[in-house]
Amino acid sequence: MPEQPYEPEGAIAGTGMGGAMDLGASEAATLERTPGGPEGRPRSLWSDAWRDLRGNPVFLISALVIVFLVFISLWPSAIASGSPLKCDLARAQDGPGPGAPFGYDGQGCNVYTRTVYGARTSVTVGVLATLGVAVVGAVLGALAGYFGGVWDSVLSRITDIFFAIPVVLGGLVLLSVVTSNTVWPVIGFMVLLGWPQISRIARGSVITAKQNDYVQAARALGASDSRILLRHIAPNAVAPVIVVATIALGTYIALEATLSYLGVGLKPPSVSWGIDISNASPYIRNAPHALLWPSGALAITVLAFIMLGDAIRDALDPKLR
Numbered sequence: 001m002p003e004q005p006y007e008p009e010g011a012i013a014g015t016g017m018g019g020a021m022d023l024g025a026s027e028a029a030t031l032e033r034t035p036g037g038p039e040g041r042p043r044s045l046w047s048d049a050w051r052d053l054r055g056n057p058v059f060l061i062s063a064l065v066i067v068f069l070v071f072i073s074l075w076p077s078a079i080a081s082g083s084p085l086k087c088d089l090a091r092a093q094d095g096p097g098p099g100a101p102f103g104y105d106g107q108g109c110n111v112y113t114r115t116v117y118g119a120r121t122s123v124t125v126g127v128l129a130t131l132g133v134a135v136v137g138a139v140l141g142a143l144a145g146y147f148g149g150v151w152d153s154v155l156s157r158i159t160d161i162f163f164a165i166p167v168v169l170g171g172l173v174l175l176s177v178v179t180s181n182t183v184w185p186v187i188g189f190m191v192l193l194g195w196p197q198i199s200r201i202a203r204g205s206v207i208t209a210k211q212n213d214y215v216q217a218a219r220a221l222g223a224s225d226s227r228i229l230l231r232h233i234a235p236n237a238v239a240p241v242i243v244v245a246t247i248a249l250g251t252y253i254a255l256e257a258t259l260s261y262l263g264v265g266l267k268p269p270s271v272s273w274g275i276d277i278s279n280a281s282p283y284i285r286n287a288p289h290a291l292l293w294p295s296g297a298l299a300i301t302v303l304a305f306i307m308l309g310d311a312i313r314d315a316l317d318p319k320l321r
Contacts, residue, residue, distance in 0.1 A: 048315075049312070049315035049316050050315075053311060053312070053315050056315070058310065059307075061304075062305070062307040065300065065301075066308060069119050070123060072119050073120040076116045080113045080116035080117065082099075082113050084113045084118075084271045087107045087108040089107065090108065093106055093286050093287035093290070094108075095287075095289060100112055102115060102289060102290075103287065103289040104287075105283070105287065106290065114276055115273070115297050118275075119273075119301070121183065121266065122253045122272070122301060123301075124183060125253065125256045128187050129186075129187045129190035129191060129249075129256075130245050130246075130248060132187065132190075132191035132194075133190065133194040133248065134198055136195040137197065137241075138199070140199045140202075141202030142203070142229060142234070142237070144156070144203050145205070145207045145210070146225070146228075155199065158196075162195075163196055167193055168259075170193055171255075171265070174192075175189055175265065178264075181268075182270075183266065186256055186266060190252050194252070197244065197248070198245060202237065204240075205237035205239075205240050205241065206229075206237050208237070210228075210233055215233060218232050239316040240316075242316075243316060246305060247305065247309030249305045250303070250304070250305030253302055254302050256274060257272065257273050257277065260273075260274025260278065261274040261278040262278075273295075274298075276290070276294040277291060277294050280294070
C-alpha cells in the first residue's frame with residue numbers, strides 16, 4: 001500500500017483509551033514542530049542556561065570584572081607605566097601623587113603599578129590551578145563513579161586522606177622547602193590538595209548519569225565504555241564540575257595570596273598581591289594606602305569569581321527554573 005503524504009489537517013492523535021480525536025490544522029502543526037525556540041530546534045540545558053545568564057545582572061557584573069582582570073593580566077602596560085620592580089626609597093610611604101595615584105609603599109615602590117601587575121600572577125595561578133584540579137579530579141572521579149568496585153573504594157579512601165590535610169598547614173610544610181620563585185610549585189601544591197573535591201563531585205554526577213535510560217540503551221547496543229563516558233555521560237555530568245571549579249578559582253587566588261603573605265608562596269622579585277599585603281602590614285598606621293589597594297583588588301577578584309560561580313550554578317540547576 002503506497003504511503004500517504006502527511007497532512008496536518010487530517011492528523012489523528014491517540015487518546016490513550018483506544019479511540020481517536022481530530023486535530024485542527026494549528027494544533028497538528030504545533031505537534032509537528034519540536035519543542036524549542038522559534039526555529040523549532042530543541043532547547044538544551046546549556047542554551048537555557050545561557051539565556052538565563054544573559055539576563056542575570058550578577059553574572060554580567062562579575063563577567064565584566066573578570067574580563068577587565070584578564071585584560072590587565074595580559075597587557076598590564078596598557079594602563080600602568082613603568083616597572084613594578086622600580087622603587088625609590090626617597091618616596092617611601094608617600095601618599096598619592098602625579099604618576100602614583102595609589103601612593104608609594106614602605107620601599108618606595110609605586111603601589112598602583114604593583115597592584116596592576118599583581119593581577120597577572122593571581123589570575124595565572126588561579127586559572128592554571130583550577131584547570132589542573134578540574135582535569136585530575138574529573139578524570140579520577142568519573143572513572144571511580146563509572147566502574148565502581150575496588151577502584152571506587154581505593155579512590156574514596158585516598159580522597160578522605162587528602163581531605164584530612166589542612167590546606168594552609170600543608171602549604172607551610174610542603175612549600176617551605178621550595179626555593180623556586182616561579183608560580184609552578186604553588187600551582188602544583190594546589191592541584192595536589194584540590195583534586196579530591198572535584199573528584200567527589202564528578203563521581204556523584206557520573207553515578208547519577210549512568211543510571212539513565214539512554215546510557216543503558218547505549219550499553220545494550222554495544223557501545224564501548226570510553227564512548228559511553230565521553231559521548232553520553234560526560235556532557236550530562238560536567239555541569240556540577242564547572243560550577244565548583246569556577247567558585248574554587250577565586251578560592252585558589254585567595255590561597256596564593258595567603259601563602260605568599262606567610263612567606264612560603266611566591267617570593268620576591270615576583271609581584272603578588274599577597275607579597276604586597278605582607279610588606280605593607282608593618283606600615284599600616286603610617287601608610288594605610290599601601291595595604292588598602294592590593295587588599296581591595298584581591299577582595300574584588302575573589303568576589304567576582306564567587307559571584308560568577310553562583311550565577312552559573314543557578315542557571316544550570318533545573319530545580320531553580
